[in-house]
Amino acid sequence: MPERHEIETFLVLSEELHFGRTAERLHVSTARVSQTVRKLERRVGAPLFARTSRRVEPTAIGRQLAEELGPAWRAVGAAVQRATDAAHGQAGELRVAYAEPAAGQLLFGVAELFRGRLAGWEVVLREAPLLQRLDLLRAGEVDLVFAEFPLLSPELVMGPVLVSEPRMLAVPAGHRLAEAASVAPEDLLGVPFVRLPADLPESFREDRGPRSVLGGGAPGGPSSGGGPSGAAPGGGPSGSVAPRGAPAPRPSVGEASALGPVGGTLNEVLMLVGAGLGVFPVGAQTRRYHARPDVVYRPLAGAAPVEWGLLWHRDRSTAAGRAFVRAAQELLGAGEPDQP
Structure with missing residues (x-):
């Protein structure tokens, strides 16, 4: 060389x-x-x-x-x-990648708090789809990524959960589930799920598939990432489903859905849902920022919440990155500050 x-x-x-x-x-x-x-x-x-x-x-x-x-x-x-x-606490630039409009609004607030504490530092926010965000982080082109959890990868570290929101199901507007008050696992027998690309972490793909609806939990999912450990939305045990008349046996993951098409971004996923090609679990904020005439969002009975947080590369933790995570925790009231 x-x-x-x-x-x-x-x-x-x-x-x-x-x-x-x-x-x-x-x-x-x-x-x-x-x-x-x-x-x-x-x-x-x-x-x-x-x-x-x-x-x-x-x-x-x-x-x-x-x-x-x-x-x-x-x-x-x-x-x-x-x-x-x-290393010397001097002025610099912290680069944070995100995607959703709600995430952008949140990060602007965190950046303002961060700049007030680290004089001379600037925060550069960069919008990119999830797969590109992870590639940018691995390549060292951004310092932090704000994303939905779980994203388990040997070289990446998931920070504390900063935002938790109810999990809902995006369904085609003309689907039989579009009129339901809420969707339970037994409602999804034979219903195809839109899938995510295979190059995304398996933990994330499973958490956006039938397993998340059935309450089985993906590896490193909400039960291990800082979410509620003994209760689910609705007050029952984690993963339980509110009864509808006579008790019904819980379907297996294999019975719950068929394989649907693959969508590389949220917009692609919702386009496929709107075309009637499948359903897809999303966070509740999706209703506000991705309202579409061909997609309806319905609550998922007993499903664990969708959780969000910051990620960083295991080998590139910095004092500025830690300060940004602490600012995010304090701004959002997300518990005691952690040390990434």
Whole structure:
């Protein structure tokens, strides 16, 4: 692998196209620039610059290397600078990704409280679908993600539950369940569920499938993520269903639904629901921000709530990130501040 000074010399020379100016910027001699470039060319196995007495031009290979290496090198420098600033409590930028309008409103309030405590720090909010948010977090392009739980992944940490809302079922407007006061598991025999992409964490896909309606709970679901441990909405035991006349046996997950189509985003999921291709569990706020003439939202009897919180990368916890989580907990009254 090239050494740091080789990469830096190559990129500066690619910008300046002049050995003297490159040497001035790097505070080294012109001979040192030439030696470094020749060493890098030996590593690559091809000339990176065409040199004449009057001009310096990158070769095709040199131009390609500069185009691919430049952004990555700048990203490394920016990441190191952010880490240094965070370690010394200096001004910096905290990047938080979210999706839903309700989440955006909430995060604006948290950001205001956070900025009031960390002078000079800015919060950049970035909207993105869930799968893209997780990719951005893994790539280090955002520091925190606000999302629905559970999202179990070895490299990600789920913070404390910040918001809990009733779980409802999105159904087609013309479906027999659209007129129901509430939906129980026995109502869903043979009803297809719209599915989520396979590259989302299994814990999240299960929590948005038949298992969440039947009260079985997904791995790391609400019962283990800070939600109510002994009671469900309606006052009965967790996962219980209010009786409707004579007791009915609880259907199994396999009996409860058929396989429906896959929706990559919430808008895609609701489009599929509206087209009559399946149903899908959502949080209650969806009714307000995603009202559609072809979709009706009905309460799910005995279902665990939908929970929201902040996630961060296990290897990139920072003082600024911890301060933002504490501000969110305090603003939302979500219990004692935790230390991510």
